[in-house]
Amino acid sequence: MSGTEKAMQGVADTLREFWAHRPVRPRAGRKLGGVATGIALRFQIDPVIVRIAFVALALSGGVGLPLYLAGWLLLPEEGDQVSPLESLLHKGHSSASPTTTVFVGILMFPALAFMFGGNGGFQVFVTLGAAAACIYLLQKNRGHLQPATTLPDQPTVATPPVPGAPAWDPLGAAPFAWDLPEPAPKPQPPAPRPRKSRIGATTLGVAVLTVAASAILGAWVPWFTAAHTIGLVLGVLAAGLLVGSFVGGGRGLIWLMIPLSVVGFGMTAVDFDFDSDTRISSYNENPRFVTDVKDRYETSVGSVTLDLRDLPDSGEVKTAIDVELGEAVVHVPKNADVTFRCEASSIGELDCLGKRAEGSSVAVDGRDLGNNGEGGLKIDLDVRSSVGEVRVLRD
Structure with a gap:
């Protein structure tokens, strides 16, 4: 058997061992389905780290949502013979009702549709691979540990001593010795001071070097953006948390990872298309002649208000408004023939000549001939906002 075949066989054996001794979802101490708490008890790590990992995975293209639901279906609950899904297939008893399992x-x-429905297909597969690698490493390095019976932050309840019993016989098992003097306590050597973990500082150092290297790479590679830098830094922080879960330390990285995950999710979920020509401001336009109307009005952050009510009653106007984050408002004359298309490409609210919509990736279009029917000034509008409000009003 070649070295590659042996390595693959070792990976398969580790995964089979993980399934044979998979975590059990406890009834106490859990927040939702007990998946994170069960993993923490099985491998004797802090449950906060596991919960943060699921949150980070949920923000990385929604990967954490189906993974958590899969754990809910495939991990048995405390006291059950099999998992809810296996019970539904009549392979044993589970306390979960069939209705809950279904x-x-x-x-x-919807969780899988959200995960694969975005534009981050490659990112999703990379994140899934990283999650599988974490499970493999946990089983490989901590699979031999016996599952903890209590959470790390819950004290173990000791058996109360029998009243009157000496400290060396708390259960009162030797009544004949009750009159014996208490044994002198042995002097205990001073406990060594715990060595401070360097995982957090080392991870932060690597993260700073990653940012510096990304800045240099971004100067040479045009497509390498800030979102890629945040993704690399999150990967470094996640690796630091994983190592810290084995050797102790690094929990402070969580408070840096959470805001970076939120920012990274916002930068990848919302299509901001900034360039050097766009304006970051709010402004109003009130052209009085057809020739004064520009072909395009745009801003990155702010609002654009275009008032066309002072235009003459004849002629043709065609223009577009593009706002990345903010509000786009167009006022049209009462008698103009208006052809319009309104869109919120990421999320927003539309109110265009009586047609309304709100939500994610919404659009409306149509033609409105005004109060006097067809004839007179003709206006062709294409109004878009990535995140914000779009309105076309006739007032």
Whole structure:
């Protein structure tokens, strides 16, 4: 057997061992389905780290949502013979009702659609691979540990001593010795001071070097943006948390990882198309002649208000408004023939000559001939906002 075949066989054996001794979802100490708490108890790590990992995965293209639901379906609950999904297939008893199991299974469909429906297909597969690698490393390095019976932050309840019993016999098992003097306590050597972990500082150092290297790379590679830098830094922080879960330390990285995850999610989910020619401001335009109307009005952050009510009653006007983050408002004359298309490409609210829509990736279009029917000034509008409000008003 070649070295590659042996390595693959070792990976397969580790995954089979993980399934045979998979985590059990506890009934106490869990926040939702007990998946994160069960993983923490199985591998004796802080449950906060596991919960933060699921949140980070949820913000990385929505990967954490189907993974958590899969754990809910495939991990048995404390005291059950099999998992909810296996019970639904009549392979044993589970305390989860079939209705609950089916409901969680139905939730998998929108979760998977959200995960694969965006533009980050490659990112999704990379994140899934990283999650599988984390599970493999946990089983490889901590699979031999016995599952903890209590959470790390819950004290173990000791058996109360029998009243009157000496400290060396708290259960009162030797009544004949009750009159014996208490044994002198042995002097205990001073406990060594715990060595401060350097995982956090080392990870932060690597993260700073990553930012510096990304800045140099961005100067030479046009497509390498700030979103890529944030993704690399999140990967470094996640690796630091993973190592810290084995050797201790690094929990402070969580408070840096959370805001970076939110910023990275916003930069990838919302299509901001900034360039050096766009304006970051709010302004009003009130042209009085057809020739004064520009072909395009745009801004990155702010609002654009275009008032066409002072235009003459004849002629043709065609213009577009593009706002990345903010509001786009167009006022048209009462008698103009208006052909319009309004769009919120990421998320927003539309109100265009009586047609309304709100939500994610919404658009409306149509033609409105005004109060006097067809004839007179003709206006062709294309109004877009990536995130914000779009209105075309006749007033």
